[in-house]
Structure formats: C-alpha cells, structure tokens
Amino acid sequence: MNAVLEKIIAIGIMPVIAKLESEEDCSNLAAALEAGGVPAMEITFRMANAERYIRQVREQHSNIVAGAGTVLTIDQARKALDAGAQFIVAPGLNPEIVRFCQEQNVPVIPGVATPSEIEQAMNLGLQYVKFFPAEQSGGINAIKAISAPYKAMGFMPTGGLNLNNIADYFAFNRIIACGGTYMIGKHLERREWSAITDLCRKSVQIMLGFQLAHVGINAPDAGAAASIASGLTQLLMLDPGKDGANSVFAGTAVEVMKHDGLGTNGHIGFRTPCLDRAVRYLKAMGVSFREDTAKYAPDGSLKIIYFAQEIGGFAVHLVQA
Numbered sequence: 001m002n003a004v005l006e007k008i009i010a011i012g013i014m015p016v017i018a019k020l021e022s023e024e025d026c027s028n029l030a031a032a033l034e035a036g037g038v039p040a041m042e043i044t045f046r047m048a049n050a051e052r053y054i055r056q057v058r059e060q061h062s063n064i065v066a067g068a069g070t071v072l073t074i075d076q077a078r079k080a081l082d083a084g085a086q087f088i089v090a091p092g093l094n095p096e097i098v099r100f101c102q103e104q105n106v107p108v109i110p111g112v113a114t115p116s117e118i119e120q121a122m123n124l125g126l127q128y129v130k131f132f133p134a135e136q137s138g139g140i141n142a143i144k145a146i147s148a149p150y151k152a153m154g155f156m157p158t159g160g161l162n163l164n165n166i167a168d169y170f171a172f173n174r175i176i177a178c179g180g181t182y183m184i185g186k187h188l189e190r191r192e193w194s195a196i197t198d199l200c201r202k203s204v205q206i207m208l209g210f211q212l213a214h215v216g217i218n219a220p221d222a223g224a225a226a227s228i229a230s231g232l233t234q235l236l237m238l239d240p241g242k243d244g245a246n247s248v249f250a251g252t253a254v255e256v257m258k259h260d261g262l263g264t265n266g267h268i269g270f271r272t273p274c275l276d277r278a279v280r281y282l283k284a285m286g287v288s289f290r291e292d293t294a295k296y297a298p299d300g301s302l303k304i305i306y307f308a309q310e311i312g313g314f315a316v317h318l319v320q321a
Contacts, residue, residue: 036200
C-alpha cells in the first residue's frame, strides 16, 4: 500500500480545512492538530491560495500528512501537487482527475454516494473512496448497506460528522478514516487553538474507544490463584468467574493468574471496538507493542496484544471488544 495512504488510515481522522487567513494561522492550526494527536490536514480549494498553505505545511510541519481537498479540476490538482500535496480528495468522482493523479503516483480519494459510483471507482483501480455527504446520504447505515457487495472498498465518510456520531462510524472496520470540520468550527476564526487541540484529542479518544476490561493479578500457583479469586468473590459479592487452564476470574473484572504472568504484579486489559484500528493509530504515534503476544481470530483480525511498556508493575494489553 502507498505510504501516504497507510498514514491516513493509521491516523484515522482527517480535519478538513475550509478557511485560512494567514500563514500564522496555518502554522498555529497545524500545531494544534498535531498536539491533539491528529497530524493530518485536508486543505481545500474552497479558499483562495490553498496551494500556498499546502506548501507551507509541507515545508514547516514535516510530521503532518497534508493534501488538497475540494479538487474540482486538473488545474487545481496540478497546483496542489506542485505545492507538495501528498494526496488529493474530491467531492465527486471525476475520472479525468483520478487518472491524472494516478499518472503522478499520488493517492486520490474521490467522493461517491451510490453503487454506480463505487463501481466506477473500482473500474479505475481505486480501493478507497470518500462517502459524501455522509450524514445527508444516510450515514453509517447507508455505508454498511452500500458496501456489502464491494468487499475490497474502504470508505472515508465526510459531511455532518461530529463527536456524537463518529463512534458509530469507527466501529465499522470498512471505515478508513473520518473527515470533517467539526474539530475546527468557529475556533479557527477565533484563534482558539487549545479548543481545537481538545476536540482532536476527544476525537481520538472516541476512535480508540478504550474501556477497562479486567485487572490481572499474578499468583505463584493454581492454589493461591483460587484462594485470591475466592476471597475477592466473597468480599465483593461477585458471581464465580471462569476457571481456565491459566487463570481464574473473580466475576468478570479480576483475573488471577495461576502462574507468574506478564507484568511484575499482573496486567491490565482494555477493550476497544476495533483493535486493528487502535494498534495502527498507536504505532503511528510511536507506541511499541510486544508482537510475540499478539493473538488473531480465524479471519486474521487481531484479538489481543500487549504494549511493550510496563506501567506501575503491570503489563497492559488491548483486546478486541
């Protein structure tokens, strides 16, 4: 896969920039997005001098993946690429723009809203499309329905997304990223950079969707594990939990290992609605994992993996919800 597409998919959130008034604003916005854990910018040709801001971001903010949006003509695409745009996004599917970008070996994500447009995109050799306008076209339910016959196609919904509905999109594994202006809003013109950072951080939190799954306690042997689990069950009025080959549960919240497991004292597990997405994002942010702990489902999707880092004497792992 193209390295830029890999980064877009790993970040998972694409801020759409519709208005900039100065290079200072552009620089402050880029810094705010990066601080919020969303180092990506779709700088649209809705505004004048879009190519100037694309060039600025590419020259001054190397950690940010920056491309052009609302590209309606080949001339705009050419200006964007001359400025260093790493990808092109369009509201509709224009085969001429797609072919031009393909000739330049630059990722292009055109907009679609119907099966016919998806098939046209497939005939052009595309694997990823923008679903636009997302909410006005039926939202995540429409994407699930329309995507069913097209197993190889990934979608970047844009239009009407916000903090109240992005979790539903991210829970579907065919979503490569969510685009929108909601984390920018009026904060850009008011130059409220910390508010943009906060909205980006909240978006990431929703995308990852981490919830505590259980806490693990290391015990020296099966007898000690049974005693600890029994004590917790009685103390907290819990139902007896699963008793397996390697551990016994007190209810569902505490797992007591029948041997020294990972972590000096034990482990902490967090569940997430899409483990593959969470791991991609965290790796893109520089987080390391213990690949030898990874376990996979029959379909090849990731089921569980531990972080390389131990926190407070506890190993930490993620598990598919």
